[in-house]
Amino acid sequence: xxxEPFPTDGTAVVTCGLPYANGDLHVGHLRGYVGxxxxxxxxxKLGQRTAYVCGSDMHGTPIAVNAAEAGVSPESFALEYxxxxxxxxxxxxxxxxxxxxxDDGTNTELTREIVRELEDAGYVYEKEIMVxxxxxxxxxxxxxxxxxxxxxxxxxxxxxxxxxxxGRHLEPGEIEDPESTVTGNPAxxxxxxxxxxxxxxxxxxxxxFIDRLEGTENAKNQPxxxxxxxxxxxxxxxxxxxxxxxxxxxxxGEDGLVLYVWVDAPIEYIASTKQYSERAGADEYDWxxxxxxxxxxxxHVIGRDIIQHxxxxxxxxxxxxxxxxxxAVAATGFITINGKGLSTxxxxxxxxxxxxxxxxxxxxxxxxxxxxxxxxxxVDFSWEKFQSRVNSELVGTLGNFAYRSLLFAQRNxxxxxxxxxxxxxxxxxxxxxxxxxxxxxxxxxxxxxQAALELARYGNEYIQAEEPWNLVDExxxxxxxxxxxxxxxxxxxxxxxxxxxPDTAERLWEQVGADGDVHEASLGAAHDAPAAxxxxxxxxxxxxxxxxxxxxxxxxxxxxxxxxxxxxxxxxTDDTDTDADDDTDADTDDTTDMDPEPIADxxxxxxxxxxxxxxxxxxxxxxxxxxxxxxxRLEVDIGVETRQVVAGIRQLHDVDALxxxxxxxxxNLEKSELFGVESNGMLLAAGEEADLLTxxxxxxVGTKIR
RNA sequence: AGCGGGAUGGGAUAGCCAGGAGAUUCCGCCGGGCUCAUAACCCGGAGAUCGGUGGUUCAAAUCCACUUCCCGCUACCA
Numbered sequence: 001x002x003x004e005p006f007p008t009d010g011t012a013v014v015t016c017g018l019p020y021a022n023g024d025l026h027v028g029h030l031r032g033y034v035g036x037x038x039x040x041x042x043x044x045k046l047g048q049r050t051a052y053v054c055g056s057d058m059h060g061t062p063i064a065v066n067a068a069e070a071g072v073s074p075e076s077f078a079l080e081y082x083x084x085x086x087x088x089x090x091x092x093x094x095x096x097x098x099x100x101x102x103d104d105g106t107n108t109e110l111t112r113e114i115v116r117e118l119e120d121a122g123y124v125y126e127k128e129i130m131v132x133x134x135x136x137x138x139x140x141x142x143x144x145x146x147x148x149x150x151x152x153x154x155x156x157x158x159x160x161x162x163x164x165x166x167g168r169h170l171e172p173g174e175i176e177d178p179e180s181t182v183t184g185n186p187a188x189x190x191x192x193x194x195x196x197x198x199x200x201x202x203x204x205x206x207x208x209f210i211d212r213l214e215g216t217e218n219a220k221n222q223p224x225x226x227x228x229x230x231x232x233x234x235x236x237x238x239x240x241x242x243x244x245x246x247x248x249x250x251x252x253g254e255d256g257l258v259l260y261v262w263v264d265a266p267i268e269y270i271a272s273t274k275q276y277s278e279r280a281g282a283d284e285y286d287w288x289x290x291x292x293x294x295x296x297x298x299x300h301v302i303g304r305d306i307i308q309h310x311x312x313x314x315x316x317x318x319x320x321x322x323x324x325x326x327x328a329v330a331a332t333g334f335i336t337i338n339g340k341g342l343s344t345x346x347x348x349x350x351x352x353x354x355x356x357x358x359x360x361x362x363x364x365x366x367x368x369x370x371x372x373x374x375x376x377x378x379v380d381f382s383w384e385k386f387q388s389r390v391n392s393e394l395v396g397t398l399g400n401f402a403y404r405s406l407l408f409a410q411r412n413x414x415x416x417x418x419x420x421x422x423x424x425x426x427x428x429x430x431x432x433x434x435x436x437x438x439x440x441x442x443x444x445x446x447x448x449x450q451a452a453l454e455l456a457r458y459g460n461e462y463i464q465a466e467e468p469w470n471l472v473d474e475x476x477x478x479x480x481x482x483x484x485x486x487x488x489x490x491x492x493x494x495x496x497x498x499x500x501x502p503d504t505a506e507r508l509w510e511q512v513g514a515d516g517d518v519h520e521a522s523l524g525a526a527h528d529a530p531a532a533x534x535x536x537x538x539x540x541x542x543x544x545x546x547x548x549x550x551x552x553x554x555x556x557x558x559x560x561x562x563x564x565x566x567x568x569x570x571x572x573t574d575d576t577d578t579d580a581d582d583d584t585d586a587d588t589d590d591t592t593d594m595d596p597e598p599i600a601d602x603x604x605x606x607x608x609x610x611x612x613x614x615x616x617x618x619x620x621x622x623x624x625x626x627x628x629x630x631x632x633r634l635e636v637d638i639g640v641e642t643r644q645v646v647a648g649i650r651q652l653h654d655v656d657a658l659x660x661x662x663x664x665x666x667x668n669l670e671k672s673e674l675f676g677v678e679s680n681g682m683l684l685a686a687g688e689e690a691d692l693l694t695x696x697x698x699x700x701v702g703t704k705i706r
Numbered sequence: 707a708g709c710g711g712g713a714u715g716g717g718a719u720a721g722c723c724a725g726g727a728g729a730u731u732c733c734g735c736c737g738g739g740c741u742c743a744u745a746a747c748c749c750g751g752a753g754a755u756c757g758g759u760g761g762u763u764c765a766a767a768u769c770c771a772c773u774u775c776c777c778g779c780u781a782c783c784a
Binding site: 131194222225234260309333336374405411543 | 711731732733742747748777780784
């Protein structure tokens, strides 16, 4: 790997975060895949030898759980999405040189090999940890296979996270009353031997690595907390069937351990490169040049929610196993929809399939996603903004310039006028080329698109200032010159715009009758001579009418409303890496017709009930806890004393209206700490809406409830 | 709570690391002109105390401290 400006003599690979095979693709995903696709195409334009690879992420607990619920095997469940992704990406001209998946032979083999290399190098050790078990089935229950009661806030929670209550991460063994999500059986905790990767020993290496890493600011800085603080070793195995068996000397996976999905997922970057290399031939592209012997330029484009995995665990693995470290990690921001967080479970999303079904050209969305904001910035999508940028920039500026220039050229000269391009225009094209090159080296996908659009803007100014339509009579020679320049600008535009809008660029390239393939053309082709003769041009981009936008908005709003009303909250479609799931707006949540939870079968004794000390209280003060979405810090008067209690009700109640309310407090619950705030007791509330419990008479504050 | 990223006219964005003229550019808005074209371009205009407070300095969008809001991460969700 070098840190020379692109293009380098080395071989590059561009990757994007693997889509997790358990849900449909939406604009949030597309942003990353398009961004990386643009970057890779732009690298090719610079003359960099590169490949763009990716694959579906097939393993992990969520897929196993969702597959079990759907009554199919995890493999066929994940494969179905894998096929869908494989078909969808080309429709957006996201063209991978190879698209594999983490469960295929190449990745399975390579993953085991790398884990063995880690073992051989002494980076793996065994340790006993607590793991949930279903004693009836004799099955281990990792992560989301367990549900129970959050020990911190008492809410119903998944084994790994209190997802509906306080949002806190739970360590195995922490959750109370654990039960299996598969069978509903009560779960118990047992000691199990797991494998750990000694990330802590690579601290020195990672410190140096992070200082030379290129990419976005957040990717370079976020991992410093870990790398410059205390690095913990990483558990790389899970007790489950679905995944890559841990490599063992005798009979792999005999003890039922599979590798943690975050081990085999990034290795797919290598495996996919290898598959490409094997198909293309090592002369064309050799994966070992990239991944071995400190060889190539590795650029990872990811969502900013998975920075640590790509800047800590992943380079640690690569280094320990003797592979090349990444040159850059570029972390994209999220997509919001009409200013609000994209939410798949609430159907507040623009789906990939939906966009295509509406009949829009992929380049329009590509342009919007690639250039609406910096890569690192969050980008808002709305149909109005989409329309505005398409109409003014793609139609008005770029499309209009090409169309008026080529139409004029064709009508007056039957093609390209027979003269040389002026120095001024050739110089301006060079400027655009330089801006393009600089953008690539800044990992600025936006800049790549801007370079082209600014050149088109210049073209409009130029043709307008020169007025060739007047010159045709007044000064025919000058008119030829101007139109010759405009045709050349169109050629340059096709080249420069290809990464962002490959199909539009191809059509423009064909319209000027240029030779060869614009996708293969390098930046130098911006100066290539167009055909002496070409036909009448077509409009490159079509305007989006206002009625269309109104219609699309209506559809979107209706859909969100529908999904809010028939939300059963049970089947939260799980979100993958690029979602900014929004749980902050409690507006449309009029949940009705909910199936009540079944009454618990287990009876408790009167004594057990007596152990509960419930008290009437009155909220004295209430304030949101900073940094927590859901938590509110309350001071509650319970007669004998005033207690500080933390409750997960921020989105469900007007915090300012809480003081003065009479409530019921579980007073003898053990203390816990949430977001650094001690909670001494628990506020009782009913259901998803956290309907607060109170007394209907005027029992004094402090009264014990029996 | 800790850490990271962000906040710049109505929208988007540059400038910040290496402090200096009236704060960049694009879109939108208002008025006027022009017309080969999918109405682009030209001229003029309104609109930002650069999230806030305090400090350093001759000089702060830029450096320092504190603070507000949005987003992400916090290691066994991917």
